Amino acid sequence: MAHGKLSVMEGSMAIAQAVRMCRPAVISAYPITPQTHIIEFLAQMVANGELDAEYIRADSEFSAASILAGASATGVRTYTASSSQGLLLMTEVIYYLAGTRLPVVFTGANRQVTAPIGLQPDHQDTMSLRDAGIIELYVEDVQEAYDTHIQAFKIAEDHDILLPVMVCMDGFVLTHVYEPVKTFDQADVDAFLPPYEPIHYLTPEKPMVFGSGTDDVNTMEFHYMNHQAVLRAGDKIEAVAREFESAFGHYRGGLIDTYATEDAEVILVAMGSVIGTLREAVDVLRCEDVKVGLVKVRSYRPFPAEALRQAISHAGVVAVLDRALSFGYQGILATDVKTALYDAQQRPQVLGLMAGYGGREVNLDTVREIVKRAQRALDMGHVPQETEFIGLKTETLPQVGAR
Amino acid sequence: MEKNVLSKYDEMLFTPGHRACPGCGASIAVRAILAATGPDVIVVSPTGCVETFTAQYPYSPWGVPWLHVLFENAAAVASGVEAALKKRGLADKVKVIIIGGDGGTHDIGLGALSGMMERGHNVTYICYDNEAYMNTGVQRSSATPLGASTMTSPAGLKSWGKEQPKKNLPAIMLAHSIPYVATASIAFPKDLTRKVKQALSIQGPKYIEVHSPCPIGWGFEAAQTIAIAKLAVQTGLVPLYEAYQDQPLKVRKLSKRVPVTEYLRPQKRFRHLFTGQDDQAHLALIQAIADDNIARYGLGE
Numbered sequence: 145m146a147h148g149k150l151s152v153m154e155g156s157m158a159i160a161q162a163v164r165m166c167r168p169a170v171i172s173a174y175p176i177t178p179q180t181h182i183i184e185f186l187a188q189m190v191a192n193g194e195l196d197a198e199y200i201r202a203d204s205e206f207s208a209a210s211i212l213a214g215a216s217a218t219g220v221r222t223y224t225a226s227s228s229q230g231l232l233l234m235t236e237v238i239y240y241l242a243g244t245r246l247p248v249v250f251t252g253a254n255r256q257v258t259a260p261i262g263l264q265p266d267h268q269d270t271m272s273l274r275d276a277g278i279i280e281l282y283v284e285d286v287q288e289a290y291d292t293h294i295q296a297f298k299i300a301e302d303h304d305i306l307l308p309v310m311v312c313m314d315g316f317v318l319t320h321v322y323e324p325v326k327t328f329d330q331a332d333v334d335a336f337l338p339p340y341e342p343i344h345y346l347t348p349e350k351p352m353v354f355g356s357g358t359d360d361v362n363t364m365e366f367h368y369m370n371h372q373a374v375l376r377a378g379d380k381i382e383a384v385a386r387e388f389e390s391a392f393g394h395y396r397g398g399l400i401d402t403y404a405t406e407d408a409e410v411i412l413v414a415m416g417s418v419i420g421t422l423r424e425a426v427d428v429l430r431c432e433d434v435k436v437g438l439v440k441v442r443s444y445r446p447f448p449a450e451a452l453r454q455a456i457s458h459a460g461v462v463a464v465l466d467r468a469l470s471f472g473y474q475g476i477l478a479t480d481v482k483t484a485l486y487d488a489q490q491r492p493q494v495l496g497l498m499a500g501y502g503g504r505e506v507n508l509d510t511v512r513e514i515v516k517r518a519q520r521a522l523d524m525g526h527v528p529q530e531t532e533f534i535g536l537k538t539e540t541l542p543q544v545g546a547r
Numbered sequence: 548m549e550k551n552v553l554s555k556y557d558e559m560l561f562t563p564g565h566r567a568c569p570g571c572g573a574s575i576a577v578r579a580i581l582a583a584t585g586p587d588v589i590v591v592s593p594t595g596c597v598e599t600f601t602a603q604y605p606y607s608p609w610g611v612p613w614l615h616v617l618f619e620n621a622a623a624v625a626s627g628v629e630a631a632l633k634k635r636g637l638a639d640k641v642k643v644i645i646i647g648g649d650g651g652t653h654d655i656g657l658g659a660l661s662g663m664m665e666r667g668h669n670v671t672y673i674c675y676d677n678e679a680y681m682n683t684g685v686q687r688s689s690a691t692p693l694g695a696s697t698m699t700s701p702a703g704l705k706s707w708g709k710e711q712p713k714k715n716l717p718a719i720m721l722a723h724s725i726p727y728v729a730t731a732s733i734a735f736p737k738d739l740t741r742k743v744k745q746a747l748s749i750q751g752p753k754y755i756e757v758h759s760p761c762p763i764g765w766g767f768e769a770a771q772t773i774a775i776a777k778l779a780v781q782t783g784l785v786p787l788y789e790a791y792q793d794q795p796l797k798v799r800k801l802s803k804r805v806p807v808t809e810y811l812r813p814q815k816r817f818r819h820l821f822t823g824q825d826d827q828a829h830l831a832l833i834q835a836i837a838d839d840n841i842a843r844y845g846l847g848e
Contacts, residue, residue, distance in 0.1 A: 169634040170627060198630035202623065203662025210620035210659065214591065214627025217614050220634050222627075240616055346612040346628065348587045348641055355615030356604040 146332035146392050151325065155286040155318045156181030158325045159225070159251055162293040164195045165333040168249075169220035172200040172211040176230040177263055178315035179253035183225055205230035209237035209248075216246035217354050219345030221297065225251035227315055228269045229258060235273060241308045242277030242370055244354055247300035247340075249293070250310040252280075253319045254416065254467075256502055264503025265314035267416065271444070271468040271476050277370045278308040279377050280444040284419035286323040288396045289313045294333060295384045301340050305377050307370075312444070314417040328392055336391045378446045399448035401440040402455050404430060408437030410518040411456045411492075412511070413481055414465040415441045418500050422465075425511035436515055441477065449484035456481075457488045461518040461527070465499040465506070465534075474531045495527045499534040510534060560586060565608040566600040570769025572733050572759035572776060573597055573675040577646060579736040580673055580757075583743035586611060588642045589628050593621035593651035596682045596761075597675065619655040621645045622663035625670045638669065642747050649676045649690035653714050664723035664752045671746045671753040674716070677761040685764040689714040692784070694833055695816045697764075702819035707829050712836060720754035721790055727753040728790040733760070734776035735787065738799065742789060758785045766815020778810040783837035786844040801846045807834045 153161075159182045163171075171190075173183035189195040198215075202208035205226050212222040226234060231252055241248050252270040256262050270280060279299060283289045289311065296309040313319060344352060358366060382398030389395035401419075404426050405411055412422050419440045429436045439455050441448065456462050462485075466475025473479065478496030485491050495518055500506045514534065521527040560581040567574040573596050581588075590613045592598045598615045601608050616624045622645060629643045652660060652674040663670060679697050680686040687700040693712045696702040700709040720728045727749050731739040739757060746753035760776050762769045779785040780799075784807060787799035808830060811817040820826040841847055 170630045172627065172630075198634055200626060200630055200666065203658055203665070207620060207623035207626075207659045207662050210616060210623035211627035211630070213616045213620075214614065214624035214629075215631040216627075217624075218589070218628045218631030218635070220631040236617055237620065346589050346614055347637075348589070348612060351586075351610055351612045353602055353607045353609055353613045353615075355598075356602040356607065357599065358604045362604055 145390070146328050148326040148328045148392065151327070152322050153325055154181065155289060155313070155321050155323065157185050158286050158290040158327070159293055160185030160189065161327050162290045163223050164189050165328065165330055166223070166294060166297045166337055167221065167339070168197050168223040170198045170200065170212065170215035170222045171224065172202050172208040173224050174202045174205045174208045174226070174230060176205065176227050178255055178319045179225040179227045179230070179251060181319060182251060182253070205233040206237065209234040209241070212248045213237055213241055213246060216241070216248050217244070217346055219342040219347070221301070221340040222248045224248070225253060227253040228255035231269045231273065232257065235276065238273055238278060238308060239276045240355075243366065245306040245370070245373070246308065247306050248308045249296045249300055250308065251293070252310045252312040253315045254312055255315040262502070263315065265317055265417070266501050266503060267312070267468040270310060270312040273310065274445050277374060278310055278445065279374060279381070280310050280312055281381070281442055282312045282415035282444055283318070283442070284396070284417055284440060286318055286321065286325050287394065289318055290325055290327065291388060291392070291394050291396065294337060295388050298337050298384050299377060299380050302380055303343060305373055305380055306343070307373055307377065312416065317417040332391065336388065374446050378443065378448065381443050397440055397442040399443040400451045400455060401442060403438040403440070405437035405439060405455055405459075407435055409435040409460045409522060410515055411437045411439055411459040411462050412465060412514070413439045413441060413456065413462055413477070415444060415477065416467065418465060418506050421506055422511060425508050428508060429511070429515060434515060447480055447484070452481065452484045453488045456492060457485065457490045459492045460522045461493045461495055463495040463497060463514050463518045465497055465514070467500045469498060469501065478531070493521055493527045495521055496531045497534050498531060501533065504535050560610040562608040562610065564606070566603065567596070568763055568769070570762040570772040571596070571600070572761055572772050573648070573677060574600070575733045575736070575772070576675045576739065576757045576759045579733065579739045580644070580646060580743050581611065583740040584611070584642060584644060584747065587640055588644055589614065591615070591621050591625040591628060591643070591645045593647040593656055594618035595648035595651050596677070597646055597648065599682050618651055620659045621647045621651060621656055622670070622672060623659040626663045626666065626668045629668045629670055642671070643669070644671045644673060646673050646675060648681070649674055649678060650680045650688045653690045653716050654688050661723065664720060664725050664754070668752055669750055671743070671755065673743065673755045673757060675757050675759040677759045677764060678713070679761075679764050681761045681764040690716070693836065694820060694829055696819055697816065707819060707826065708816070717754065717756055717790070723752070724792060725752045725754065726750070726792060729755045730758070730785070730787050731755060732758040732776050732780050732785060732787060734773050734780060735799070738787065745789070764816070766818070767813050771813065775810070775813065778805060781805040782807045782810045783841040783846055784810065786840045786846055788844055796844060798844050798846055800848055801841070802848070804841070804847070807837050
């Protein structure tokens, strides 16, 4: 097994180092906080000759993604990072990349979406891309972010998959934090991740067209193949995570990760950096004899419905902490968890909570409050109909209809 | 077409059987362009007429690798193709060109185009200019000329068609300090092919705008495409030139001057200027553009 070297570094530097080890041929990027450090570090690596890549400073995120569409179609490994409005500006291209099966790897450094404009980490930006036909993986700390970027290329470029993969990591909390990270030697990463071998690419030796139009006779088949590829990625994500474990000794979950769930009456379900806080909180609450457990959703698309059913069906109440909202309905992860449970033999109640939304802090007290609400639901035998917004300052809200 | 324009590659790089309308100027442009490029080229097209009539799965007339991504990003896509070719060691062997319409070039794709020009990619951007959004059914673009009636700039009691002159995109491209900008017309395919070859011989970003009449959008007989294209040049409304950063403008002089009315009258998009009494006031504004071009570019003998 590869030994690696442990050192303390900024999250963005860890990502840049992981990407460098993956030897992308073309990187294109546009500055937006909080992903900017990643592309700055990569620019410096190219400038220093430590990374032999074409680095294209695009005129917008939209162009950055478009540049990678062209590069990927020409048969090379590609990478970019963005956040918030930048990801939304890329959206049109991201759908194309998925539909054309171009395995671009993205870092989605999560940040709230305007309006109001702000820098807080929530998942509204990347989760709004869930239906684009791509793979989305959410990581909980810097080490997992480092590991997952290396895994992402392997998943994306698999000939049975060929899809864009977005590694989603909370802005600032993960991009700007300094944590101990174990990085690995180039030779070990090369052994894990071979060079990209495209099946289809642009070359005069064998002319091909990319991006044809289709009609009612063919369109559904293209979407079906895209859908099947995302579904197939489920096994691949798990397999690559296990392969990574054999090579590097780290396993942080494939599709999901579970913590103290076996006998839990209340199970918390969440994604991203809040998982670290929740693990600590579970430890504390377990000391107080509260039967609480935790499930991390690592793969959001494909959505691990079966793995989730197995992990949470036995609980009394499942509390979903959401950092993205479908306005006019409910938290987006909560919707997906409820849908997954509908087919379960045994169906726990699901408490949908907006927690950490807009960057609002989630700490031990917040988790105590959430678990208290879950226990109340357990006692009452039902959960509130309305999505609860944890920490909402109701006293600052205008009274509707007061005038 | 003039003699000897078509190369040995004709009907191999761009085959018959595509879905262009009868008399399509853009399809004539594509043939003349590929005669210049030969097979060692990758073509990027934005959404538009050429994309629509050449790429309906599972058919393709393209004998060269061809890539369509979206409407507004052809220049960015081509930048990525060029970068990947560099990494694959093919940058010297394989040329990258864009063939895009005026909507995707002058309007929605202008940001990406400016970005590609500023970054200096070795790509030749060729705009087939049919002066409106023809693929979606004739709506005005910023390349639509003054006075033209389109579905979104219709002539009416209070309108005489598009109220703004055509955007001078070649001048905007020149302002990016790129090494070569040219204008061409499908009426002069030999000249067009030569200009494409010239562009391909120069390192860096190049821009060529090819005036490509559209029988359906402009309202003339399909057999008249070349004749209309020639009249546009002869009036001075479409000056043909090559611009280098360090040399005087090279222009195609006009052997005879034709009044703009001869060009405008056969086209339905201008017929509101000729119903009843000729609309002299507005025709004079259009003639002034031609006169200004002739003086500005030195098109006279």
